[in-house]
Amino acid sequence: MKEFDIIVCGATGYTGQLACEHLARSYGSELRWAMAGRDMAKLRSIQARFEVPSHVQLIEVDITDAAAAASLAERARTILSTAGPFANVGEPLVAACAHNGTDYVDVSGDAVWIRKMLDRYQEVAAGSGARLIFTCGFDSVPSDLGVFFLQELARERFGAPAKTVKGRIRRLVGGLSGGTLASGRASIQAAGADPKIPQLLANPFALVPGFDGPAQPVGNAPVFDPDVKSWVAPFILAGMNAKSVHLSNALLGWSYGKDFTYDEMIMLPGAEDADSAREAADANIWSNVVRALQIDLKPGEGPSEAELAAGSFEMIFVGRTASGQEISTTVTGEGDPYALTPRIVAECAVCLTQDGTTATGGVWTAAAALGEPLRRRLEQRAGMSFSVA
Structure with missing residues (x-):
């Protein structure tokens, strides 16, 4: 038996601190877990601030060191990483988990980096039994x-999957973090230096190597959507989200169909x-990448406690089967x-x-690997709901 169920890496960062707070409040002593970060003083401060139980071990570590990353992977059943930018510091942990048969989850939303990890470690993880799951956050x-x-x-209702699904963000109240902005700026710099990167970012099937799927809705300009009776606009997370959805379809044996299409846009209340x-x-910062990247936040900074509590989101999904039967969920x-x-x-x-x-073992998505058990957990413990519209 490994020493820990979960080690949180990046525990001193903005998202990592909040992940530790959630584990402490929701699970207390139910789990064998540890907090890992570069600065022991900060780890102790976070443990005290969030009243993390004393049995939770604090581990001072540099996760960019391959040997240190391997040591962490050897001690845990699952590594939870919030340490970014992932393109700069994330690979040693992924490699260590893939080689040691340790499960891995993170909050990366960097499609280019995820594709590199898939190409480099899919076969290794398949051999060791490690399940590697990226994009386990809001994206x-x-x-x-x-x-x-x-x-x-x-x-269940029609005996067939929806051939087309639209995702529409009806409400999104929230801000951005310095870590996300740093990752976004790094991605833009990388795209400017490598002409292959924009092609990968534009490809909704970039995480399904070798699959050239059907043409997908473009979603790059405001349009009126009669299904939701609203003007809708591009959504800055749509590209990553669509790639995850299509990867899930492939991992689930094409259960949505090889001709499945998906697009995602944000609604514009009041637009006439x-x-x-x-x-x-x-x-809208959630629609305009340039405006979003102009926000001046440093890594480790983000919404205040009041802003975190005041935020919310609502998404509508509209699906149609090949025979035209319609279903909507929220x-x-x-x-x-x-x-x-x-x-x-x-x-x-x-x-x-x-x-x-x-x-x-291998690269997975949250939906394909965890499905219904995860949905129930998110409703019971994370303040989310899934319902028929």
């Missing part, structure tokens, strides 16, 4: 699990025509996305260690 679990939930209902929709989209969350992300990734880690999964 991309609400979208990924939201589509999974809709498809389960569609098969194309001009007002463009103005609203330009002013996914909601209480709290800012940066309050939800640490809860979601923590529940992914707990689900892996406590609920079991038929997933074998």
Whole structure:
């Protein structure tokens, strides 16, 4: 038996602290877990601030050191990583987990880095039995699990999956963090230096190597959507979320169909025509990447406690089967996305260690590997709900 069920890496960062708070409040002494970070003084401060039980071990470590990362992986059943930017510091932990048969979850939303990890460690993890699950935060679990939930209902109701699904963000109250902005700026710099990166980012099937799927809705400009009776605009997380949804479809044996299409956009309340929709989209940080990246936040900074509590989101999913039968579902969350992300990734880690999964070693998504058990946990412990609209 390994020493710990879960080790939280990046525990002194903005998201890592909140993940530790969630584990402490929700599970207390139910889990054997530890907090890992670069600064022991900060670890002790976080332990005191969030009243983390004294049995939770504090581990001072540099996760960019391959030997140190391997030591962590040897001691835990699951590594939960919030330490980014992942493109700069994340690979040693992924490699260590893949080689040691240790499960891994993180909050990365960097499709380029995830594809590199898939290419380098899929076969290694398949051999060791490690389940590697990326994007276990606000991107991309609400979208990924939201589509999974809709498809389960569609098969139950109609005997067939939805051939097309739209994801529409009806409400999103929340801010951004310095860590996310740093990762976004690093991705843009990388894209400018490598012409292959923009192609990968534009490909909705980038995480399904060798699959050239059907044309997908573009979603790159405001349009009126009659299904939700609202103008909608591009959503800055849509690209990553769609890649996760399509990877889930592949991992689930194409249970949504090889001709499945998905797109995701944000609704613009109050927009009455194309001009007002463009103005609203330009002013929205969740729609305008340039505006979002102009926000001055340093890594470790993010929404205040009051802002975390005041935030929320609501997504609508509209699916249609090949024969035209329609189903609509809703996914909601209480709290800012940066309050939800640490809860979601923590529940992914707990689900892996406590609920079991038929997933074998390799790269997975949260929906494909954890599915219904994770959905129940998120409703019971993370302030989320999944319902028929």
